[in-house]
Amino acid sequence: MAGLPAQARVVVIGAGIVGNSMAYHLARLGWKDIVLVDKGALPNPGGSTGHASNFIFLTDHSKEMTLFTLDSVKQYKELGVFTQSGGIEVARTAERVDELKRRMASSKAWGIDAELVSPAEVKRLVPYINDAIILGGFSTPGIGTVDSLRGGTLMREKAQAMGALTVAPGTEVTGIEVENGRVRRVRTDQGDVETEVVVITGGIWSPRIARMAGAAIPLSPAVHQMISVGPVPLFADTVGEIKYPIIRDMDTNGYERQHGSDMEVGSYDHRPILWDPDDIPSLTQSKLSPTELPFTKEDFDESLEHALELMPDILGDPAVGIRHSINGLLSLTPDGFPLLGETPEVKGLWSAAAIWIKEAPGIARCVAEWMTSGVSEIDPSSSDIARFYDHQKTQAHIKGRSAEGFNKTYGIVHPREQWDSNRRVRVSPFYEREKALGAVFFETAGWERPNWYESNKPLLAEYGDRVMPRRYEWDARWWSPIINAEHLAMRDRVGIVDLSAFAVFDIAGICALDYLQKMCVVQMNLPVGRVIYTSLLNTAGGIKADLTVMRLGTNHFRVVTGGADGMRDRKWFADHLPEDGAVQLTDLTSSWATIGVWGPRARDLLQSITDADVSNEGFPFGTCRFIDLGPVRALASRISYVGELGWEIYVPFEQGARLWDAIWQAGQPHRIAPVGIGVYGTTGRLEKCYRAYGNELEQEFNLVETGLARPQVKPQDFIGKEAYLKQRAEPPAAILCTLTVDDNTSRSGFKRYPMGREPVLSQKGERLVDRHGRGSYVTSAGSGPSIGKTILMSFLPPEQAKVGTRLAIEYFGERYPATVAVVGPTPVFDPQNTRVRS
């Protein structure tokens, strides 16, 4: 064992599958002087890698997670540590059969070969299964198992062979020293290492390690119970570790996976058993390893019964014994996604945590690319550790959501499903008013936001079938026809929308304009009082953010971005601030509440409570200024995300309720309707073909493809400009189009309503794939009550991106015809934007 060097380019802390993969990818990308430390011994230092069941199912409803998994499988195959066995998710209930159809759709969307199979076919593949209790299966031949310890060892050795890596097992990190907000040195019981970059790949211990530097890695260790049963006579002649497909018994949250002569039975069915990272035993204190805790039988009894029921021939054999049982620790996060990227608290301190075997090498490649070049091939936005607000890093939040998420591991999770735990953390000043109006609250970034208002029920009678009612329970879940009624009322009259979840940053200082020119694609040197919608790119020309900027003064700008993106965007801005302090960023999210007032009567309403000139000439579209509204002075900004005349009104938080009352009262003659985010985020937006970050906008598609490229490129330099110019010079590989569903009647006669992420196929059902290998899928879907159609957005290859092209989407195993309505950003409703500019 080589001693610890005094200096390193990077110190990777934790030598499980993630740390080894990180070391390898950093070395492959050209970094030298990498140090990998672990307090344990190699090859199994005692973390979760050592006890993982090591199987890989490919399909996730999240594109990001699926891409990580597919890349990982590719890497494991190249290392020769992957054994393909196939895998089947089986359904015991009708609801699950439906869910498997949905998983089938996700497989098609992400390009995974899979099929739905009958119980008899499951039985043919897995002869020991009790096919009498299953209703079907979702079979993926590409599923398999890995030797993750071997894979990690090979990657570590590759990095060593490149002369890039020093490995230091038996080395416990005792401190991470930070100077001026930046990593300077790692202290260990074997000596100190000077370094500017640290990657924490410490699995369940990551929060403890991050804390040494004053940063947070919000995960919770949780118990996953697993037993190993054998010897199974049927497996006696298996060469290698697995011959039969892995079974996931979805409805009982369990799995059965052959491992040599044994069967491993695991469960996510038991009560959530969360641990505190500080309570995990040390290597010497633990019987097996620190992450293999004593089995608690009473939690597993029910799972035993389920397993026995599903595989009585094997598991009911009295000669087959339970040879090994553990409570294995794994990592859970508040939203189920990994924790990747540089921590917002400390420069140079990176996290690659809450990662499972199935996605580890793919994630390591992504993070290594991100570290070495600033951009990665796979967009890690959903997993970006910078996404969390402070309240989401509290133990109460981490534990509450992790516990809630645990039992959803194999769950049927509705795309709109809401969390139960730790609600009502962030409430706007309008909250009590909204509650009184029967608001049904959905959560965004901790904010309670009305999704619709039960008090608008009378509007249903007014609009009848124009609200596009949904009779199929799944489609109507976490939804109400009132959303569409609010939409129509807003288009007919006027609506008031709570937008307080916006993140608001002030950017000011003598170099503020130059700084924003560098950050933003659009020309920022516009007169004071202008509102600018712009994209932000990374150096590769991937879309990092989209937001609006108000110029409040010569050297004073106000940035407004979505609540869900706020913290990521803030870090992106903060990372690029000049070091000399010539530009300051101040987060004013908690100081300003926001109300949207939109609809043909918005001007009349506003004029009735202000002396300011709010006429089209006096307050043109795309401008902002402070005006007096009754007793409140507020910042009004004439823009719209719903395609109507109106304003976003920013009001000091403590005066919000007073402003709401003033608008509400003045709105009565206009029959003002409170309008929820169901309209703002979906129906109003989709009719106007406005793109949303995380749906249409992401690093994987560029501005030309999304139709957001402006006719001209500003002369000033900005991040991603070079790549952007190149993108503009090339024909796009895909073009964002708006489609409408021609006939949404299912075979059973129900009208069905897709929700997004469905595969877009040819009429014959073939996948559409662009020249970069990206398959077409629905990026957003929703009702368009004003046009009476279901609206979809999707990136299509140029051959299909033509108005009138007839295509299909797959939803719950059926194909529905859809036609390209618009290519590019032209709205399907009010294409000339006369309403917005009236």
Next chain:
Amino acid sequence: MNVLVGIKRVPATAGQITLTPDGQEIDTRYLGFTVSPHEECAVEEAVRLTEKHGGSSTVLTLGPEAAVDQLREAMALGIERAMLLETDGREWDPVATAAAIVKAIEAERAAGRTYDLVMFGNESADSAGYQVGVRVADALDLPCVTGIKALEITDGHAVVRRQTESGWEVADVPLPAVLTVKEGINLPRYPSLPGRLKAKKKEIERSTSQWQDGGLEKIRLKLPVQVGHTVEILGKNGDAEAQVVELLQRLRLL
């Protein structure tokens, strides 16, 4: 034949043992619980005897409510009945333990249940007093052989073997008798799934045992000085072949 096995719930220690701050207990936060390997073998032996000769098998423990886990584990392996002599969780010394067990066996006899064989582990995994079996035998006036590593039942007799440095010591004891078993007498089976599920549903016969003073008093526990281990790496990737062969020969494994 009817067999009774006595077991004791103990912390499943491995690696470094830590004590609670007051030095009264082993710190079990990270530990599961088990019985000693000797007792595992006694349970296995009891199951095999009744499988072979018929009759009934019973497992008994003196311990806290939580010791039900260990009783069920024994039942998962094929023991039919389980008795818990429930305590308040304090550590009983061998005198008191044996007395409580004797009382239980006498109560069994009064209820018409007699045992041909009463088995214990040679010693418990934690306090290792080596006494309970002998004291029970003495109180019941039964023959007793300790540390047995082989057992055969023939016609009202047990032929048992003890391993000594120079060979086997053989004893022929008339039944009923008390035997204490040493690890190695058999290779205990693992519980099957149906076994474990059946055991879960079985009734545990409970009685309460009142604390009795014995001859021993626990002052406090103290950890012995840890003996350090050194690891010598003989070589990597096959270049240690000769050394490995030599080592195995030295250990008389080749």
